[in-house]
Amino acid sequence: MNRTDSLFRRSALLLAAATALLAGCAAAPSRDDPFEPWNRAMYEVHQVVDGNVVKPIAEAYVKATPEPIRTGVSNFFGNIDDLFTGINNVLEGRGDQAGDDFGRVLLNSTFGLGGILDLASMMGINKDKKDFGITFGKWGAPQGPYFFVPLFGPTTVRDGTGTVVRFFLSPLGYIPDVAVRNTIYGVGYVDGRAQALSAESVLDTAALDRYRFLRNAYLKNRRYQVYEGKPPPEEDDQEPAPGAVPAAPPQPK
């Protein structure tokens, strides 16, 4: 008990120091990310833990598991996603889409062997993706400050609330055997991480500042989803005044 306490205190101190250090050099926080120094420290923590533990596990999983099996695993968890997509489409008043979503769940859960086969997609019932964060946003809830949570990733107060709601409603939570349940949670986590591997390598190539690139992309994407693909223009979406793009821009070579 004592040891954990002191370990906890030490890491808290370390974090505080890192935060102070970052606060000193970071630019003025943006409207969406008022806790940027804290989040950057969390991002660093994530990089260390993820890079040393989670990512290697995900990579080993991809290497050791044949693709059809990985697809089956992804489909199994995707089937649960479909269930929540359906629930959220109902909450958003989109009955037609919800019908498709529940149809998918019904079909895949039965003939698709508990979701392992995505028969519905083969039959042309398209997959959609909705979650509680999007629904709350459509209901008018503000997104709240942005947070980067180690081992979980980018989120906002609104989206994080949605994730917690989903966690408590998830059918996986009703599996009585704790060991089985935790194993499934673990596999689901590794599956999700493995799916992010290729996107991560793109991020590595693309970004000058990975923290910021990821944050901007996350917030823009969520905004896009809340507005169903038609977000109203933001102040910083504007192209620089027409004159700023020279009539004859200097062409390379």
Added chain:
Amino acid sequence: MLRTVAITLLLLPLVLIAAPPVHAQEAPDALVKRIAEETLTTIRSDKDLQAGNPAKVKELIESKLVPNFDTARMTALAMGRNWRGATPEQQKQLTEQFKTLLIRTYSNALTNYRDNTMSYKPLRMNAGDTEVVVRTEVTRPGQAPVPIDYSMEKTPEGWKAYDVVVAGVSLVTNYRDEFSDAVKSSGVDGLIKALADKNKGPAPK
């Protein structure tokens, strides 16, 4: 060996005839579709590309994709109001570095596209429009479709893309505050250097 060469030479004029005519009149949506389908076909039929052979991927991107992008305008968009503050020489260097960065990014992503299928939404365009958005959707097995929009402009050499927006995320404007931070702290030359350093780094696998 010699026979292969001979046959290739014989077939060459055929290929040239079969190549679709590229001219200013090709509609923007037709252009996007042609380029996308040709690129996907090339990837699907080439084992080296699927394995991610860096030289071949780069070659494909530079020959197939880059000529259809207005890289100077993309750079101007990513720079925002700082573009005007840059000298023509700096603008040229920025464009060159940003282009390289985007090529590297695409090279990394392209080989993941093998199993994708694309669908194209009907184009909304009035006669005389010089700017349009071509809307497409990419479907991967077991995933919800991802919308990809190409902002296109009419130029004397035909339609060119100046922005690509993936599920609401602009590949160009997503750089804006990274760029403006770099300019604020170390000037336009600092940004050019940061981009050049990034581009010199090892290409992630």
